[in-house]
Amino acid sequence: MRRRLVRPGIYQKVEVGFLQELYSIISDPQRIKTEGIAEKYVTDNLGRLQGTCDALVFPVSTEEVSGVMKWAYANSVQVTPRGAGTNLVGSTVPEHGGIVLDLSLMNRIVELDEDTLTVTVEPGVLLADLQAYVEARGLFYPPDPGEKQATIGGNISTNAGGMRAVKYGVTRDYVRGLTAVLPSGEVIHTGGKVVKDSSGLSLKHLLIGSEGTLGIITECVLKLIPKPAFVMGALVPFDSLKTGIDAVIRLIHENVGPTAIEFMERKVVALGERFMGVSFPYPEASAYILLSFDGNSEGEVRSNAERARQSVVRSGALDFLLLEDKETLDEVWKVRGALVKAVEAVSEQEPVDIVVPINKTADFIAYANKVEQESGVQLISFGHAGDGNVHLCVVRGERDAEAWRKDLKAVMSRIYGKSHELGGLTSGEHGIGLSKKPYFQKATDPAVIAAMKQIKDALDDRHILNTGKIF
Amino acid sequence: MRRRLVRPGIYQKVEVGFLQELYSIISDPQRIKTEGIAEKYVTDNLGRLQGTCDALVFPVSTEEVSGVMKWAYANSVQVTPRGAGTNLVGSTVPEHGGIVLDLSLMNRIVELDEDTLTVTVEPGVLLADLQAYVEARGLFYPPDPGEKQATIGGNISTNAGGMRAVKYGVTRDYVRGLTAVLPSGEVIHTGGKVVKDSSGLSLKHLLIGSEGTLGIITECVLKLIPKPAFVMGALVPFDSLKTGIDAVIRLIHENVGPTAIEFMERKVVALGERFMGVSFPYPEASAYILLSFDGNSEGEVRSNAERARQSVVRSGALDFLLLEDKETLDEVWKVRGALVKAVEAVSEQEPVDIVVPINKTADFIAYANKVEQESGVQLISFGHAGDGNVHLCVVRGERDAEAWRKDLKAVMSRIYGKSHELGGLTSGEHGIGLSKKPYFQKATDPAVIAAMKQIKDALDDRHILNTGKIF
Incomplete structure (x- = not known):
């Protein structure tokens, strides 16, 4: 692996002429777009944060992803991976321009292995499609986040939770193996079809929930169970x-x-x-x-x-x-x-998905109700009582941009502060991305953030992969 | 955090005079031993690998562990943490001398929280004691490795598996939160009493199974369930x-x-x-x-x-x-x-705990039987059929040291080669330590090992914590 002393943060803009090499990596020129790129590719599901994108690339294999990353590494080009773009915290926003790598064409179900009760899929497979596929065969993929049009790669990247976590756990618990492309372009395989693994540092668990900051997942071996009758x-x-x-x-x-x-x-x-x-x-x-x-x-x-x-x-x-x-x-x-959606039909809202120890759920919601009364900002809560993961919609109502920015900030500070005070964490399933960074930063030990940054620096020494997310 | 450019691998020998500072960190001088250190402290449960130890230190708090690590970091002293020393792969062997940090005095059950179904313990609590404590209260800690005299810290450091993994999963699945001291002496808290966590890179999951190479676990929040009737x-x-x-x-x-x-x-x-x-x-x-x-x-x-x-x-x-x-x-x-123990009553043996996809278990054992016939080395297998984790005892018999070394190496090469070929991994629950390093190295993508090393370098830039284990 080449490691040149390039200061992270200085990225090459991808001019059209500069792209020539990319055309030798991505076989079909139709899968590289430099013009007329739809707005959805530079934002997330909420559309509030926007980045810029010099080229939109649709790889179809691990080899192509690896080729793109090697090229980006050599040329200090920023790369932002994305699936279906259902993210709620800005993880898919290309803040530093460069390449947006859309993995939605990598949507094959590669292998169903009934003996080991695993299914191997590409990251662009939609949750809804995976669930339908396995259930039609008497099998069951338990993780059940609300958004069924998200990709499996996205679910893994945020360690998505969902409704059935009380009995079955979260996405992390169903990832048996991952193939991923590191920022350098190197391909790694971690885990596999095996059930147990005490073979060195768990790169697999490090990648899960890392929001595309450490590597690009290109194949996933998922655990299934027999479908409950x-x-x-x-x-x-x-x-x-x-x-x-x-x-x-x-x-x-x-x-x-x-x-x-x-x-x-x-x-x-x-x-x-x-x-x-x-x-x-x-x-x-x-x-x-x-x-x-x-x-x-x-x-x-x-x-x-x-x-x-x-x-x-x-x-x-x-x-x-x-x-x-x-x-x-x-x-x-x-x-x-x-x-x-019912809340959004009435007004714009900002989603919160804090998690507190389960016996603090009622205290947290009581506090949210108090904040609502004191601030005049409507707070609507619901969520996963079985695991203390509270969804709170902070409702904009009729506020103008300036008032909304100010009120939102004040409310969020109190809400996240309380969650932290109750032994809670910033996110139970949506991730940190860009939009929760300030609250995460405030609620988290500096030593924890520092360790995360050290790991990021180690695996992405040029800071070319989804830079600026989480920390 | 200070980061001096000291070449990793050059360690300070801990002479008696040099220890003065340590006496101000560890309040009771009885808890620092420099003479008459029992042999068990420089080896593991099998006693085949031996290191050296300048001083044996028994900390009683996170603060003391942090103090020792800050001192070791500043002075480039090697530190090897250990619990009950039941490890089977040499993870507790102080290969590079320096300090052995015995955590067995940190054995308090700090808090049982029945509302959140968690128990908070220090790392030196023995598995047997934890199981008895929670079961007496109608609760259940499902992980059940064979060795009940191991510490919980040790169980977490190897991601110990055990008998009940088929239904309940492994140690990793029961760790809700960890307090750990990094090589720099910084204290980090990851996770907590919360059930879900999508709040940044999972340092918790990175520490689990890292065999004491990245940090020293000083407090553990463990998930419990109601005891099955x-x-x-x-x-x-x-x-x-x-x-x-x-x-x-x-x-x-x-x-x-x-x-x-x-x-x-x-x-x-x-x-x-x-x-x-x-x-x-x-x-x-x-x-x-x-x-x-x-x-x-x-x-x-x-x-x-x-x-x-x-x-x-x-x-x-x-x-x-x-x-x-x-x-x-x-x-x-x-x-x-x-x-x-029944095997060991007959002869010295070398333990293997490879894991293969569950439908390859019979193939693997058939191959082991073939190797036994061809090599004349007795191989005794048993283990976890429900998760493909096979224990194989390679039996020494009457071989002299030279013949044993040669035969063992030949058999191990074939066994680990086959496991890899079947999509298996080197270790399902014991870890890699020192003794499985060559097989792990051979069976694992160089890019995977390189990424693990990069993480090690990032969190332990002076290579002072349990250096030389795993990779």
Whole structure:
């Protein structure tokens, strides 16, 4: 590997003539665009942050990605990888120009290996497509982030979480092996189809959640499980969110293995109802807990649901509405899934996905409600009660740009400060990217940030890969 | 952080006078030993590799560890951390002299937090003590490596696996947060009591399995689960190991959630029987699969065991002996647990813990049997059929030192070569340390090793922490 002493941060602008070499790496000139590049390629799903892009490249193989990176390394060109661009924190924004590397054409399902219960995919495969593919074959990929049009590469890069994390864990727990291209263009293989791995430093786990700052994932071996045969849900109304959250903590001790434990305050349910044209029972409830259960035997699932019922009723639930038929269950989950969109239908919002120790969830939300009252900025919360991962929509309303910037900053400071004080972290599943950098920086030990930077410097000595994200 | 340009590899010998500063860091002079240091402190559990040690230090707090590392960093003194010294690959051998840092006095259980289902412990707590502590309180720490006298810090440093990995995963999956001292002496906190974490590069996951090469773990937040109320086992004899392993692959597809799936060939069971003074049924079987099941309801556990019975009988099991009473179950597991000692009672042996994709387990063992026949070196295999993690004892027998060195090298080359060819890795749970370095080096992409070294260089620029291990 060549290592020239070029100061990081000085990047070559990619002029048209300069691109000639790239045409020998990317076989089809159609897959290099230098003009008429759509705006979505220089931003993320929220579109608030914008970068610039000299050339948009669509590689179709690990070799092409490696070729591009070798070229970029040699020439000090900045590269920003992206999948479907569903990111919410600016991780895909090409802040320093250069090349945007769109991996969406690398969307093949390479191999389903039923013996080892693994599926090998390229990073551009969409979550929805992967889920459909494996479920049609009696298998199951448990991670279930709300955004199904995200790519698997993107899910891995942010260590996406989702609804089923309570029982099944997060994306990290389903990555068995990764092929990745390092900033130097070197290709590495980490992990594999094996289950256990104590063979040196875990580059795999370092890459997971690194938001494309250390390497570009070009192939993923994912763990599958047999598809659970029975699924059931329950909607549990409470007269206060605090009672609901306390009930969840007791429920987790009952060992009834819920797949998902979500909470929704009444005010967000009201938006969801309006948005989806449905209505929830118990409109007088101030909060709902939404549960689901799955398993391979109906008896086991029913028995778990019944034990859950007994537990939450003891803890003060107003009712326990079993959702047995798939249609009702799907409808309720659709409302849950549409909450962000329901909020956005009313106003621009800034998403927060802090995570606190599960027994601090109610304290955090109480604090958010206090901030809402004191600041006049509407804060809508819902999320994963089973793991303390709270989604908070900070609602812009009618504010002009200046007022919004000021109010948002003030609210965010308080919110992230509180999360930190409660032993929480900045992000449970969205990542840090650009937009959460200041809060992450403030909430995190300088020694931790310094160590992260040292690792970045070590693997990307020219700072050419997605520079400026996270730290 | 000071960073002087000292060439890594040039270490200061710790003379007595030079230690004065250390006495101001470690409050009690009794906790610094420079004379009469027992031999166990310069080796590992196998005692085959030996280092040297100028001073043995027993810190009692993160602050003391930090103080020692700052001093060592400033003076370019090599530091080798250790727990109970049960390591099998030389990770605790102080190859470059200097300080041995024994963390066994840091053995407090700091906090049990039942709300978040976490226990916070110092790294010197023994696995056996942790298991007993939480189980007495109705809770459960699932990782279950064979060696119960290992420390939790050691378990994390090798990402120890164990019997229950099939259902519950490995040590990595139960580490929520870590406090660690970096080679510079800086203290970092990563993770916490939170369940999800997408907040920057995962230093936590990088430290797990790093064998004390990147930092010294000084506090661990571990995930617990409620203790399963029912446990049951089954001993399943087969007429060939291949039939047994194929049955396991089918069994995993049945979704009956076994806690453990172990395999034992007849020849190792015979040693275990003799060693423990018991006898297994079906002495004519050439292999056994040992299963266990647990859960919170007896009906569920029984139903899973019954479905497992049907599955393995369909796959050609000779019988399915349900182990219902705890005594019989414990006795059979004791034999399984004593296999290494049973082998060692007969001869010195070199342990292998390769991991292959689960459907390659039978191929790997068939190859090991072939190597045994061709080389005349006895190879005894058993291990974790549910995750492809094969333990192989390479038996010395009556060989003199020279013949043993030669034969061992030849056998190991073939064994590790085959594992690599089958898509396997060098270690599933023991780590690489010193003794597996040559095989790891040979089986691993140079780019992967280079990236690991870059990370090591970045976090330990003076190479003062457990230098020479892994890579």
